[in-house]
Amino acid sequence: MSQATTCPKQQGGDGESPPLPASPLVFPRETLFRQASGVTYRIPALLYVPPAATFLAFAEKRSSPRDEDAKYLVLRRGRRHGTSVEWGPVEELSALVLPGRRTMNPCPLYEARSGTVFLFCICVERGKTERRQIWRGCSAVRLCCATSPDGGRSWSPLRDVTDEAVGADLSRWATFAVGPGHGVQLDSGRLVVPAYAYYVHGCLCGVVPLPCNTRQHALVFYSDDGGRSWHKGALVTGGQTGECQVAEIGGSDAHRPLLYCNARAPRGCRAVAFSADRGLRFERSAPCEALGEPPRGCQGSVVSFAAATGDAPTWLLYSHPTNRHRRRDLGIYLNPSPRDGAGWRRPWVLHPGPAGYSDLAVCPGGVFGCLFECGVTSACEEIAFCLFTLDTSTCGEQNPKSS
Template sequence: MAQAVTWLKRLWGSGEHPQPSGPLLSPPKETLFRQEAGGGVTYRIPALLHVPPATFLAFAEKRSSARDEDAEYLVLRRGLRRGQEVEWGPVEELSGLVLPGRRTMNPCPVFEASSGVVFLFCICVERRVTERHQILAGRSAARLCCSTSRDRGRSWSALQDLTDEAIGADLPHWATFAVGPGHGVQLASGRLAVPAYAYYVHWRLCGVPLPCWTRPHSFIFYSDDSGRSWSKGSLLRGMETGECQVAEIGCGDQGTVLYCSARTPCRCRAVALSTDRGLRFGLPARCPALCEPLQGCQGSVVSFDAPDGAENTQHWLLYSHPTDRWHRRDLGIYVNTAPPDEAGWRHPWVLQEGPCGYSDLAACPKGVFGCLFECGATSACEEIAFCLFALSTDGGADAPCHGNGPVLEVLSPRDGNDGETSKEVFMGMTPQEEKRGLVDFN
């Protein structure tokens, strides 16, 4: 196992629009899911969850091809962090988490800390019905579903259809909807928040939906009773917002707010804030510091405690997304040291050079993070890989332009690992044994 190495010394620059400089560095990564030769079975749409103290759950969709309509069901790999490495169990097919005649898509897990339960949200969509078809018809073919695990992902309950409970009478106004993709969060109040978006039919002519007036809007599903019941917040208004993630941050005089980062067609991300834990968000604003490629792309955001000595902020934000303005290439990791101020975003560190796509971040204690992301040599659909890295504020002589700015360190995966970890890693290991096996990173 290689020791931690410092990869980033200079890419954090000023808070202006990020422009990576110098050669791109490709840190060590571990492939968890790999496309079959010839473009057959493909794994897409990563979702990553850290379950304290030391477990990672890495989810993805298994598809018969790269197309959305060829999704089948979800797959999972469970990882155990031991100091500077994560040992991964084998691929587990969650083929039982399906509804008859439907494909399971968009994994979105969230952890409820008081009960230790993992809630795995997803949508189940009628087979062979595309998102485009649903928008044209103005009728949703998706169902909101959830499964739970009480043993850190070893076993899962039967899939529960929550559509009527959580959406109810609003469903006829939605052409389609989805959760995430990526992780949900538990807020300081205990509320569970699951990011989502819906294509709302704004106008009909003689009862026929007009696709040109059917537009995406982000929102959250939430629970205030540890996941026993679920409701939805209001849709974001003012601009088109799609795939999104949320993070809770301290925001000065406003107290704690929920920060929403959403995909838009405007060539940059949209940001919206909620002061009532996601029931309603203010009007979204464009964030030019975070660019979108021509076709847009999903991105991931997490909040974490600001380091000692940070001024006027309780939390920092970490964000992952392709950095190229035109194509889905060069996956970047951005840090915001003064959220929600757009000027707080630093120049990105390129985690993965070349084709990349969707990603999901997980925050661990002591400034350590995991990232699960789509990448490949010629296509982002070739594999889903994992990287573990740390954030340090001790910049030293090579610190970024803003004084003692953040520096990232990559925690290397096992040398020579080909993504086919032995089943012995997890055979017979109890949650208590996992906890005893944790070695603190310092």
């Protein structure tokens, strides 16, 4: 039996909003990865493979919640049957490693023309923390990917694409990472992997070593040949932008398609940027006041989907902790006007309590999946999954526009 959430009537802007989805119909959730003695699972990534009606749920296996204690990636495959999913056992992807390195930040995407699943990740030298890399201005990260021709049942060996995708700029990147969370294939066929880099803007040299002047910038890696070769787009300028995800928002008679980037930012709210050339360059990022961040921020997920009603051909869905003081109360936000930062509806709380990273997936028939970190006393206790659909009642109104 499914359980629906409810929300109170919200105050909108001037006039009446058209009927829009209000609260999701949330189906029973299932714990896919659970913390145990000496084992923690973090950093969820979710991919839906349409031909097989299969979910691929990835995470990092760690010996503690700390980033530096990551080991390798794990996977569970789930077969969707309407509004339920039958999950297989945990599969340890311990072969997807580079010697002397830990595998982190799963970022899967599906290439529909060949039916290939790409799994991007970073492989980091053991003992090298992100803080140490930033301090010294010297990256210990390699960009890698594996492929699966059969929906995640088997995987190729890891392929190190750092030199071709990053090239000489690696000397100016203190560290970098992909996602975490899913990548996308655009309508043009281009494959896009969201990423961020700490760019070294200058170093303070002297007898006593001083930290480098680095700043975070979101960017994307992309391929126009079905994943045979990979390249990088330009760094997003403006304020600092970190962990990010991207979504293509469709065009209309007046607008061509844009690539929308939603990034973690350090100033109390998310940062967004748009690209008119499919990720080669983004406009300067701008703060999105409607999407708040807790102190130090948190990763969030965004997907676009075809709208059944409204003027925009695509809408955006976003998941992130709703509490601005700590990582808790995972919420789902809807924006029927993707170009408008004030168009985000007030969120529905999917999980009350501690919550962290999450990833969304779009399924046929108006069904969505969410994989998220949560717990009773800590967000690191488990990684759970649930399906939900958007209710057609109208218990929510649009957030007022800023004047």
